[in-house]
Amino acid sequence: MAPRESTPRAVLACGEVRTCLLPARQALDSRSAAQLLALRADERVLLSERPGLYARSPDTLTGVDCPLPSANGARIRAVGTVTAHAALTEGRVLQTSAHFRLPATGPDQRRPWGEYLVRPGVVEPLGRPSHEAVARGVLGGPRHGDLDVGLIADGLLTRLLRHALLDQRPPFRSRPTRLRWVALPADPGAGPSIERFTLAEEELRTVRLRVPEQVTGAGLAALCDDLALHDWLLTTVVRMLDGLRLGAGAAEDATAVVKALRPAVDHLLHLWMPRARVAGELAPLWDPLEERPGFTRQWQALVQRIRDQLTLHAIPAPHREVEAVP
Known part of the structure; x- marks a missing residue:
């Protein structure tokens, strides 16, 4: 040969x-x-x-x-x-x-x-x-x-x-x-x-x-790892919020909301760092995803919503005074 x-x-x-x-x-x-x-x-x-x-x-x-x-x-x-x-x-x-x-x-x-x-x-x-x-x-x-x-x-x-x-x-x-x-x-x-x-x-x-x-193939793999990581973060947090009874008012609903959202704060919210490990020549590929659909805009909106809900449920509900009926 x-x-x-x-x-x-x-x-x-x-x-x-x-x-x-x-x-x-x-x-x-x-x-x-x-x-x-x-x-x-x-x-x-x-x-x-x-x-x-x-x-x-x-x-x-x-x-x-x-x-x-x-x-x-x-x-x-x-x-x-x-x-x-x-x-x-x-x-x-x-x-x-x-x-x-x-x-x-x-x-x-x-x-x-x-x-x-x-x-x-x-x-x-x-x-x-x-x-x-x-x-x-x-x-x-x-x-x-x-x-x-x-x-x-x-x-x-x-x-x-x-x-x-x-x-x-x-x-x-x-x-x-x-x-x-x-x-x-x-x-x-x-x-x-x-x-x-x-x-x-x-x-x-x-x-x-x-x-x-x-x-290089290694550079492309690193870029796609980064895209996959941040897509998974978005998807996971969206699913956490999906189906929650926000604003229902009942004490048990408030407890369920806090229980469902707390893991996001403990384990996920600090992970959002697009392009942190992407080669310089490939980093601009994130730009169109930031424009549409707007990965970081959506992430920031989700993070703010989670924090607002946890803050809201941390505030004691006001007590209503009821007049005694003679």
């Missing part, structure tokens, strides 16, 4: 993020977070205390050899490795993420595994797929047997949720979310942009991006 030439430039990056509340009564400190995320013995967990406690596992690789998702029905085999990692924010919100990059073309024949392992996070097609069809296939949901990065992210999440450190007693009920993303090349000279952000299902969001060629 002829020696391998350099890998063609990637024309597509794809990934999926799982986000959930850590099932533990108390948030993990930095030492416990490092224990939870120690996925590899040969690499340390990255810890950061500014602007908040954040822990990130080493990358892991999963070998894949299967057809690519495709909206046009094409069955193009691809071989390579998918990169995955996990992250814990403030010891409370757990995320797992898996992603890969796809070159425009690949070899006509499968190569030895060793040649794929030296290019982590790259999945090479056997032939020339339509990257637009693959992008739409990923966002629409892979068919059975196709490459599915969501399954890899979900498998890592399942593994972590079974860790002995976790007592399976979360401080409140919540639902996990999924964020599925693709990034295609931007036009020459153009900067990064979000073409579409969609609430596809109750727990699924999809993001379609355009990015310059020099943007």
Whole structure:
């Protein structure tokens, strides 16, 4: 077999993020977070205390050899490795993420595994797929047997949720979310942009991006982790408020409101820090989300509403004087 030439430039990056509340009564400190995320013995967990406690596992690789998702029905085999990692924010919100990059073309024949392992996070097609069809296939949901990065992210999440450190007693009920993303090349000279952000299902969001060629897969994964984290925060707090009998007046209703909203203050409200860990060239991608639908505006309105309710219920109700009837 002829020696391998350099890998063609990637024309597509794809990934999926799982986000959930850590099932533990108390948030993990930095030492416990490092224990939870120690996925590899040969690499340390990255810890950061500014602007908040954040822990990130080493990358892991999963070998894949299967057809690519495709909206046009094409069955193009691809071989390579998918990169995955996990992250814990403030010891409370757990995320797992898996992603890969796809070159425009690949070899006509499968190569030895060793040649794929030296290019982590790259999945090479056997032939020339339509990257637009693959992008739409990923966002629409892979068919059975196709490459599915969501399954890899979900498998890592399942593994972590079974860790002995976790007592399976979360401080409140919540639902996990999924964020599925693709990034295609931007036009020459153009900067990064979000073409579409969609609430596809109750727990699924999809993001379609355009990015310059020099943007790395790791940088894109960090951006999408950040989007997924803040979308989960918004979704979770909205669900906390949904269905509460605000202003009903009865003492039992007031107690229920305080009980339902207090976990938001204790565990979530201090986590809102968009772009805190996003590369400088990708940080502007938050701007359109701040304009419409207005992530931070909605968050601030929710926070103010929660604080107003807790303040209101902390004020003793006035006693009404009743005249004695002779």
